[in-house]
Amino acid sequence: EVHLVESGGGLIQPGGSLRLSCAASGFTVSSNYMTWVRQAPGKGLEWVSVIYSGGTTYYADSVKGRFTVSRDNSKNTLYLQMNSLRAEDTAVYYCARVVTWRFDPWGQGTLVTVSS
Amino acid sequence: DIQMTQSPSSLSASVGDRVTITCQASQDIGNYLNWYQQKPGKAPKLLIYAASNLETGVPSRFSGSGSGTDFTFTISSLQPEDIATYYCQQYDNLPLTFGGGTRVEIK
Numbered sequence: 001e002v003h004l005v006e007s008g009g010g011l012i013q014p015g016g017s018l019r020l021s022c023a024a025s026g027f028t029v030s031s032n033y034m035t036w037v038r039q040a041p042g043k044g045l046e047w048v049s050v051i052y053s054g055g056t057t058y059y060a061d062s063v064k065g066r067f068t069v070s071r072d073n074s075k076n077t078l079y080l081q082m083n084s085l086r087a088e089d090t091a092v093y094y095c096a097r098v099v100t101w102r103f104d105p106w107g108q109g110t111l112v113t114v115s116s
Numbered sequence: 117d118i119q120m121t122q123s124p125s126s127l128s129a130s131v132g133d134r135v136t137i138t139c140q141a142s143q144d145i146g147n148y149l150n151w152y153q154q155k156p157g158k159a160p161k162l163l164i165y166a167a168s169n170l171e172t173g174v175p176s177r178f179s180g181s182g183s184g185t186d187f188t189f190t191i192s193s194l195q196p197e198d199i200a201t202y203y204c205q206q207y208d209n210l211p212l213t214f215g216g217g218t219r220v221e222i223k
Contacts, residue, residue, distance in 0.1 A: 050212070101148065101207035108158075
């Protein structure tokens with residue numbers, strides 16, 4: 001069964017850093033495109049980043065230069081390194097596998113709260 | 117960036133009703149559109165891909181249509197378990213963008 005589990009969220013002060021993890025089972029992360037999507041409290045979905053199987057990465061303008069997506073093939077895990085965090089980064093962060101640009105499946109999400 | 121405009125933002129309908137949601141793209145995206153369902157407190161779930169293709173395991177009361185800039189998502193007979201927010205998403209160009217969502221409630 002294909003499954004994704006995010007972790008690493010929490011309360012962080014503005015300007016701080018956090019690394020989210022997305023552990024995959026049932027498929028190989030490095031052979032797939034993978035994406036991060038976030039959802040601010042009570043708001044809609046916002047695409048954050050994608051990493052292609054070849055390693056190319058793309059980011060939303062709102063996080064470019066502050067967030068970095070990566071993966072550890074030995075752990076079959078996707079990461080999102082978030083630096084210089086702002087209050088507006090507060091959201092539930094989801095990872096998802098991308099198959100012909102379909103996001104499926106999604107993880108359960110991890111909440112990041114940026115507040116002093 | 118491609119803007120995705122969904123309407124209505126919310127609707128209330130009775131069990132058994134036909135429900136229609138529209139999604140308009142700010143430019144031609146062909147059929148590069150997906151629809152997702154998000155139940156409260158849960159992650160989104162893919163329902164329709166490439167505008168009109170039903171994902172495996174999704175009930176046939178869900179359907180999608182359209183191409184270019186105008187798309188429609190339909191629930192042919194609303195069921196209590198369909199209470200959720202529905203999102204369209206384009207994948208013609210990066211950045212990928214979502215519609216604002218449509219909250220569906222039971223009247």
